[in-house]
Each structure stands twice: as structure tokens, then as C-alpha cells.
Amino acid sequence: MAxxxxxxxxxxxxxxxxxxxxxxxxxxxxxxxxFDNGWGGAVWKxxxxxxxxxxxxxxxxxxxxxxxxxxxxxELITDRPIEDNxxxxxxxxxxxxxxxxxxxxxxxxxxxxWHEIVKRxxxxxxxxxxxxxxxxxxxxxxxxxxxxVGQVPEYCAQIVxxxxxxxxxxxxxxxxxxxxxxxxxxxxxxxxxxxxISLINTINSLIGVDLDRMAPRPHVNGKGSHGGYCGPAVxxxxxxxxxxxxxxxxxxxxxxxxxxxxxxxxxxxxxxxLGCDNVQVCTAVMHYGFRIVEDMIDGLSHWxxxxxxETLSDFKGKAAxxxxxxxxxxxxHFMRASIDHEKCVGCxxxxxxCEDGAHQALKLVQKGGRRLVExxxxxxxxxxxxxxxxxxxxxxxxxxVENGALDVTWKEFSAGKGKLADRPQHYTDIEx
Amino acid sequence: MSRxxxxxxxxxxxxxxxxxxxxxxxxxxxxxxxxxxxxxxxPPLSAGEAFAESARCLYCYDAxxxxxxxxxxxxxxxxxxxxxxxxxxxxxxxxxxxxxxxxCARACPVEVLCEGACVMNEAEHRPIQxxxxxxxxTDALLERGFALFTPAPPSGKKVAVVGGGPAGLACAQELRxxxxxxxxxxxxxxxxxLNTYGIAQYKLTPEAALAEADTILKLxxxxxxxxVVGRDVAFDDLVRDHDALFIGFGLGATNQLGIxxxxxxxVIDALSFIEHLKDKPYGAYxxxxxxxxxxxxxxxxxxATQARRLGAREVAFVYRRGPDEASAYAYEMELARNDGxxxxxxxxxxxxxxxxxxxxxxxxTPDGEQVLAAGMVIKAIGQEKQGxxxxxxxxxxxxxxRAVVDAQRKTSRAKVWAGGDCVNGGKEIVNAAEDGKQAAxxxxxxxx
Numbered sequence: 073m074a075x076x077x078x079x080x081x082x083x084x085x086x087x088x089x090x091x092x093x094x095x096x097x098x099x100x101x102x103x104x105x106x107f108d109n110g111w112g113g114a115v116w117k118x119x120x121x122x123x124x125x126x127x128x129x130x131x132x133x134x135x136x137x138x139x140x141x142x143x144x145x146x147e148l149i150t151d152r153p154i155e156d157n158x159x160x161x162x163x164x165x166x167x168x169x170x171x172x173x174x175x176x177x178x179x180x181x182x183x184x185x186w187h188e189i190v191k192r193x194x195x196x197x198x199x200x201x202x203x204x205x206x207x208x209x210x211x212x213x214x215x216x217x218x219x220x221v222g223q224v225p226e227y228c229a230q231i232v233x234x235x236x237x238x239x240x241x242x243x244x245x246x247x248x249x250x251x252x253x254x255x256x257x258x259x260x261x262x263x264x265x266x267x268x269i270s271l272i273n274t275i276n277s278l279i280g281v282d283l284d285r286m287a288p289r290p291h292v293n294g295k296g297s298h299g300g301y302c303g304p305a306v307x308x309x310x311x312x313x314x315x316x317x318x319x320x321x322x323x324x325x326x327x328x329x330x331x332x333x334x335x336x337x338x339x340x341x342x343x344x345x346l347g348c349d350n351v352q353v354c355t356a357v358m359h360y361g362f363r364i365v366e367d368m369i370d371g372l373s374h375w376x377x378x379x380x381x382e383t384l385s386d387f388k389g390k391a392a393x394x395x396x397x398x399x400x401x402x403x404x405h406f407m408r409a410s411i412d413h414e415k416c417v418g419c420x421x422x423x424x425x426c427e428d429g430a431h432q433a434l435k436l437v438q439k440g441g442r443r444l445v446e447x448x449x450x451x452x453x454x455x456x457x458x459x460x461x462x463x464x465x466x467x468x469x470x471x472x473v474e475n476g477a478l479d480v481t482w483k484e485f486s487a488g489k490g491k492l493a494d495r496p497q498h499y500t501d502i503e504x
Numbered sequence: 505m506s507r508x509x510x511x512x513x514x515x516x517x518x519x520x521x522x523x524x525x526x527x528x529x530x531x532x533x534x535x536x537x538x539x540x541x542x543x544x545x546x547p548p549l550s551a552g553e554a555f556a557e558s559a560r561c562l563y564c565y566d567a568x569x570x571x572x573x574x575x576x577x578x579x580x581x582x583x584x585x586x587x588x589x590x591x592x593x594x595x596x597x598x599x600x601x602x603x604x605x606x607x608c609a610r611a612c613p614v615e616v617l618c619e620g621a622c623v624m625n626e627a628e629h630r631p632i633q634x635x636x637x638x639x640x641x642t643d644a645l646l647e648r649g650f651a652l653f654t655p656a657p658p659s660g661k662k663v664a665v666v667g668g669g670p671a672g673l674a675c676a677q678e679l680r681x682x683x684x685x686x687x688x689x690x691x692x693x694x695x696x697x698l699n700t701y702g703i704a705q706y707k708l709t710p711e712a713a714l715a716e717a718d719t720i721l722k723l724x725x726x727x728x729x730x731x732v733v734g735r736d737v738a739f740d741d742l743v744r745d746h747d748a749l750f751i752g753f754g755l756g757a758t759n760q761l762g763i764x765x766x767x768x769x770x771v772i773d774a775l776s777f778i779e780h781l782k783d784k785p786y787g788a789y790x791x792x793x794x795x796x797x798x799x800x801x802x803x804x805x806x807x808a809t810q811a812r813r814l815g816a817r818e819v820a821f822v823y824r825r826g827p828d829e830a831s832a833y834a835y836e837m838e839l840a841r842n843d844g845x846x847x848x849x850x851x852x853x854x855x856x857x858x859x860x861x862x863x864x865x866x867x868x869t870p871d872g873e874q875v876l877a878a879g880m881v882i883k884a885i886g887q888e889k890q891g892x893x894x895x896x897x898x899x900x901x902x903x904x905x906r907a908v909v910d911a912q913r914k915t916s917r918a919k920v921w922a923g924g925d926c927v928n929g930g931k932e933i934v935n936a937a938e939d940g941k942q943a944a945x946x947x948x949x950x951x952x
Contacts, residue, residue, distance in 0.1 A: 463562050
């Protein structure tokens with residue numbers, strides 16, 4: 073049985089599944105129930121500057137019958153009194169000593185304000201670490217906090233320094249994805265002395281428009297505001313930002329808590345394979361409740377057993393070295409679609425996708441009373457589209473085509489080295 | 505759906521495999537049971553079901569469901585419109601291709617057409633529920649009163665349509681869209697033909713058939729009911745007074761058995777039996793304990809299942825050949841079996857026995873002659889072709905008594921087109937609808 077113990081910058085938890093700082097970690101009752109269900113850690117809903125929340129706070133993005141592919145919110149940090157939060161965190165840590173409990177903080181950008189909240193929280197709660205919320209893109213950013221800090225590397229580094237002046241426990245810096253290049257705030261977090269980073273916070277978004285009211289969703293009495301976007305739909309953005317940090321020599325060794333659309337053990341394994349030490353989950357819990365962690369633990373253990381990984385560090389970062397720049401990809405590695413006509417159900421989605429949407433490399437042929445889709449071998453560029461639209465598992469596979477050519481990358485080829493193998497040419501004869 | 509515990513029935517009935525409530529020995533089925541037995545066999549989809557089911561559709565390119573449909577409804581297109589919330593657009597796609605889209609959604613043999621061709625049969629062993637989705641879109645049209653088609657400005661051309669069933673109504677819709685004047689002549693009081701009078705109640709109610717007919721009549725079609733062409737109106741007069749004619753008057757009376765005792769009380773033909781049920785409150789019809797249905801076609805199944813659903817203890821088919829020769833669709837035979845109907849295969853009717861009223865049917869079987877007890881004998885051995893009437897109209901007829909037409913549904917007589925059962929010998933609503941639509945297009949082209 074695999075050992076799922078996770079260690080993020082010295083913060084140890086029984087497994088890598090933490091609840092992200094969000095509505096599920098708003099109260100003692102919720103987090104206690106989550107720990108009872110098996111969650112390894114929780115980042116308490118951000119405490120700090122007093123706020124008031126609006127009614128109507130979340131908006132969902134559905135794809136087909138799948139609800140909440142994406143979720144956006146205009147809810148701010150906790151609106152409960154700071155005393156209540158501190159008391160509940162203290163009780164929780166006392167009763168669940170083996171679980172990781174992290175205090176998420178956000179106050180105005182003043183040294184005294186940060187010193188005060190850090191000292192008070194670590195003294196009175198016994199929490200295992202801090203997470204500095206430099207990410208919220210809505211509401212708090214209008215008041216110079218959250219993403220307003222995360223978007224300026226200098227502010228980011230400065231506040232981390234202030235916190236580190238008084239903190240006796242590990243400090244995680246939570247980054248906003250609402251930047252052009254995530255490596256700058258990541259470097260700033262490290263420069264300021266942060267022990268770890270967590271990302272991504274929510275993405276600035278407007279989830280939709282109510283066409284009857286002619287107002288954004290969600291709206292408060294007919295008016296709406298941009299919010300923070302999360303859920304399964306943002307996972308690719310999170311993975312890309314994490315790989316940018318783990319492949320940057322300056323930040324490659326910084327411990328990372330991965331956040332962004334993690335819904336099951338497989339998602340978590342992908343984040344860890346790119347270099348994360350643990351993951352944080354919010355939307356999936358807001359959708360289905362704390363019980364989902366059971367399969368996260370069970371599935372990850374079984375998969376690790378199958379693969380022969382005994383601990384998380386056995387596969388942590390294993391996929392990171394494969395992430396490279398486009399210019400390093402081999403231009404002479406040819407792939408081609410191969411269709412299994414025994415499995416094909418005849419929907420012809422591959423045909424029309426290729427014909428209208430890609431490279432005109434499939435054709436319809438009548439054979440033995442059936443109409444079949446066949447690959448035009450001289451036209452297929454191995455783009456994968458047909459295999460992506462095919463509804464039948466393993467019906468279309470992409471196979472390697474041996475072309476006898478030596479490897480050559482764009483970097484080499486543009487420098488005058490190497491030779492390109494002959495490739496399909498999409499000529500058209502258009503009458504002038 | 506809320507989580508409720510199913511209530512226990514207090515009536516003295518039990519359910520068959522298909523859910524039909526039948527009486528326990530010594531009991532009668534109650535009117536509530538009969539009402540339940542005649543409820544929609546394929547009930548409407550809820551909005552949520554329609555959304556989920558439409559999401560399953562793959563949106564095939566050059567889709568098999570569309571290709572196999574005689575009217576070529578663009579099925580993936582209307583299903584995606586349902587999914588996007590464009591019900592009006594979905595209804596238009598359906599009714600543009602098939603003016604009988606409402607009734608086809610309920611009574612079309614989709615198992616051997618669109619749903620049978622669906623690639624999801626292979627992909628998931630479960631086709632898209634095309635018929636029920638089609639009903640979802642066409643019901644929405646009726647509920648919300650969408651007006652899909654507007655007649656073109658009057659063309660000045662007049663067309664007479666003989667028969668107001670599926671073929672005639674489809675023809676009328678298409679002609680009105682082109683601005684031509686249309687008068688339908690029909691022997692029945694109400695429009696719809698067999699849709700209104702001849703399809704099992706649990707598939708298609710007269711209310712639904714009439715609502716569909718009404719959408720077409722509302723385009724400005726004149727309906728002359730209780731009018732038999734050839735008796736009340738001379739066909740030649742119609743030819744003289746109109747620019748074109750369409751004959752879509754279906755088939756004739758049910759065929760005779762030609763055996764002794766056929767005229768006894770309690771011997772009824774299937775179409776009259778079904779029509780009687782549909783024209784009156786269905787609970788009012790009393791069936792005896794034992795019913796025999798002669799024949800094994802789709803109409804025989806409609807008659808047998810309804811007799812059973814009305815409360816007959818024992819309903820049995822009598823068929824002179826074996827199960828493989830039965831002309832009913834396999835899924836119809838399955839329905840009859842699940843309703844608890846019995847089968848006497850290889851049994852040839854010889855004589856209806858009894859006094860003034862039928863007591864039984866003498867049949868010849870491989871084991872010799874025997875008398876099957878019955879309080880009612882329903883004849884479902886096909887309908888007569890209309891050869892005599894068609895010849896009377898001056899239209900060429902083939903050796904089976906069917907009107908001969910070309911690809912445009914044009915008959916041998918000038919200005920006269922024909923379609924539906926009187927041409928194909930008895931097929932589905934969808935075939936009649938396609939004939940009517942194509943004939944209307946040809947008639948319109950002939951005016952150019």
C-alpha cells in the first residue's frame with residue numbers, strides 16, 4: 073500500500089489532498105467534517121480586513137449535461153468575526169493534530185497590519201503555516217489587496233518579507249494567474265523569503281450574460297461584477313503555470329501546492345507529476361461535498377501501487393522534464409491516424425472534423441455495403457483531431473510513421489542544420 | 505423527481521410484463537386501470553430529460569437516422585436545436601420535412617427506421633430516443649402556439665385533395681405554403697384519417713391527431729367532411745373545377761374471411777373496433793372475457809393489445825402460418841406478448857360457431873380441428889385495395905389494385921396525383937407524408 077504522506081515545505085499531512093481557502097473551509101463544522109471524511113489538510117477561508125458580502129455570489133458554466141465545468145464567484149474573504157475564526161481554528165488544531173491547518177491571510181499593504189495578524193494568528197491558533205492571499209481578482213483588489221498585490225512582483229516580495237520578519241511557521245504565497253508571466257511573481261515570492269507557493273488562485277472572469285435581464289451572471293439586483301473563475305475548466309491553465317515555474321531554474325526548487333480544477337485522484341497525480349507537493353481542492357467539493365476525497369485517496373493509492381510508486385516523491389516532478397519549448401520538438405517525428413473499422417460506429421464525425429476543421433486527410437469510401445472513413449496517407453499530418461472527436465474508445469489511434477529521417481528541431485533547422493522529411497502539401501487549384 | 509414510496513394499488517388487478525393492469529380471477533378491471541392501460545406508451549420527456557437525451561446525440565455527419573427516414577428529417581439538426589433551447593427551430597426542421605411530424609413522433613415504427621439506424625445502437629446498445637425528442641419539439645409548438653409557416657400570396661390555383669389522412673394533409677400543407685387554394689374531401693366527419701380513427705390509443709390519441717391536422721387546416725385549407733368522392737361529389741366534376749387533384753384516400757374495408765358464421769354478432773373487423781374505441785370514451789367499451797384476433801399484422805396487434813387493456817381476460821391471436829411469417833414488427837409482437845396475449849399459430853379459421861352471437865371459432869390445426877371459445881372475434885387480415893374506386897376515377901391501377909404513379913406521384917390521368925396507402929398498398933404515416941409532400945411539390949412545379 074502506497075504511503076500518501078505529503079510534505080510541503082515542512083508541513084506534513086496524511087495525504088496530499090487539502091481543501092483550498094474558500095467557502096468549504098469557512099467554519100469549524102465544515103473542516104472537522106472534511107477531516108473526518110479523510111481530507112489531509114485545509115486552508116482556512118481567508119481572514120483579515122473586515123468585509124461584507126453580497127447575496128448572489130456564484131455563477132456556473134455547464135457543458136452539455138455536465139454542471140459546473142467552471143464556477144465563478146464574487147464572494148470575498150470571510151465575513152465572520154476574526155475572534156470566531158481564531159477560536160475555531162484553535163479547537164480544530166487541538167482535536168485534529170495530525171491534519172494540516174493553514175491560516176490564509178489578507179490585510180492592507182502595511183507592515184504593522186501584517187505583523188499584527190501574523191503574530192495574533194500563529195499565537196492563538198497553533199496553525200501549521202500561513203498562506204498569503206495575493207490572488208483574489210475581485211472586490212478585494214479594488215481595495216489594493218489580493219490580486220492587486222500578486223500582480224506587482226515588488227509588492228509581493230515586500231509583503232512576504234514583512235510576514236517572514238515575524239512568522240515562526242512556513243509561509244505559502246498564493247499567486248494570482250491574472251498576470252502575463254507567472255514566473256515573475258513566483259520569483260518575487262521566493263525573493264521575499266516565502267517557503268512555498270500555491271497556485272492558481274481564480275481567474276478574472278465574467279461567466280455569462282442573462283439574456284432576459286441583460287445583466288451579467290451572477291447579478292445583484294440587476295448589476296454584476298467580474299469574479300474569480302475556477303473549476304475543471306481552469307485545470308489546463310493551472311498546469312501550464314505550474315510547469316512554467318518548475319521549469320524556471322530560479323524557482324524550480326520552490327515547493328508548490330497545486331490548485332486549479334482538481335476533481336479526482338488523476339488530476340492530483342498530474343499536478344504532482346509536474347512538481348507539486350500537494351494539491352488543494354475547492355470546486356469539486358462545492359459541487360459534490362467532502363465525500364469525494366475517499367476515491368481520491370483510494371484511486372491514487374491503487375494507481376501508485378500499480379506503477380510501483382511507494383511515496384509521492386517517487387513520481388513527483390517526473391513529467392516536468394518533458395515540458396520544453398516548441399523549438400525543441402522534433403520536426404521529423406511523423407504520426408498518422410489509424411482507424412479501426414471494426415470498432416467504428418459510422419458517425420463520421422472524424423471525417424467532417426478533418427474535412428472542414430483540419431487538413432482534409434480523410435475520405436469516405438464505399439466498401440462491402442458499408443461506408444467507411446479511410447485515411448489519405450499522403451495528406452495526414454497526425455494532428456490528432458479525428459481521434460479527439462471520435463466517440464468510441466480506441467477506435468482511432470495515432471501511430472508513429474517511420475520516415476527514415478534524422479531528428480531535427482526548429483532550433484537546429486533555423487540555424488541551417490538538419491533536413492526536413494517530405495511532408496503533406498495542401499495545394500488547392502483555384503481558378504484565377 | 506422527489507423520493508416517494510410507490511403506493512400500493514387497492515384494485516384487484518395485477519400487472520403484465522408491459523405494465524398493463526389485468527384482472528385477477530373473478531375480478532373486473534376498474535376504470536382507473538383502463539385509463540392507466542391506455543396512457544401514453546412513450547410519455548412526453550420532461551425538459552430535463554430532453555436536455556440530457558439531446559446531449560447524447562453525437563451529431564453524426566450525413567446521419568444514418570436522416571438517411572433512413574422516408575421524409576429525410578434532419579434529425580441531428582433538430583436534436584441540437586432542442587439542446588440549445590431553440591424549440592421553435594427544432595419544430596420547423598421536423599415539420600418542414602415531414603408535415604406529419606406530430607403523429608410520426610408517436611406512431612412511427614422508429615425501431616426499424618431512425619432509431620434502428622442510430623449509431624448509438626452500436627456505441628452504447630441504446631439509440632437516441634429520437635421519437636420522444638421529436639414529440640418534445642412538436643408538442644412545444646402546440647403548447648406555445650408557434651406559427652411556423654405562412655402561406656405565400658394567393659397563386660390563383662385550386663387543388664382538390666381526396667382523403668384527409670396523412671398523405672392528404674401533408675400535401676395540403678405543402679400546397680398552402682406555395683399559396684395554392686386547397687379543399688380536402690373526406691368520408692369521415694373529422695380530419696386525420698387513420699391517425700384519428702385507426703391507431704392504438706396508447707400510441708396516438710385522436711386529440712393529438714386532430715391538433716396536428718388543425719395546424720395544417722389553419723393555413724387556410726377547406727375541409728369537407730362526411731363527403732365521399734364518387735358518391736357525394738363526382739370525381740370528374742372535381743377534375744373540371746380544379747387545376748390539380750391529389751388522391752390520398754388510403755385503403756378500403758377490412759377483408760372478409762369468407763367462412764360460415766362471419767355475420768354473427770360479436771364478429772367485428774379490427775379497424776371498426778379501434779375506431780369505435782377512439783370515437784367514444786374508451787372505458788365505456790365492454791369486452792368479453794375471451795377475445796380472438798384473426799391475423800398477425802400490426803393492426804392485429806393494435807386490436808389485441810387494446811382488447812387486453814380494456815380488461816379481456818384472455819386475448820389470443822389466430823394465425824394460419826407461423827411466428828416467422830407474421831407481418832407485425834418484432835417489437836409489436838413483443839408488446840403483445842408482454843401484454844399477456846396468447847398465440848395460436850398454424851390455425852386456419854374454418855367457421856364462426858354459436859347462435860346469433862359468436863361462441864367460438866372452429867380452426868384447423870396440424871393436430872386436427874378444434875373450437876376455440878370466444879365472446880368476440882376481431883378480423884385483422886388486411887384491408888381491401890381501392891382498385892375499383894381508382895379505376896372509376898380514370899386512374900391506371902396495377903394488378904394488386906394500387907394506383908400506378910411515377911417518381912413525382914403523378915398518375916396516368918392528367919392533373920391527377922396520388923400517394924399514401926392507395927399507392928403503396930398500406931405502409932406507414934411517414935411514407936404517406938412523404939408522398940403527399942412530393943406530390944405537392946410536383947403539382948406546384950406543374951403550375952410554373
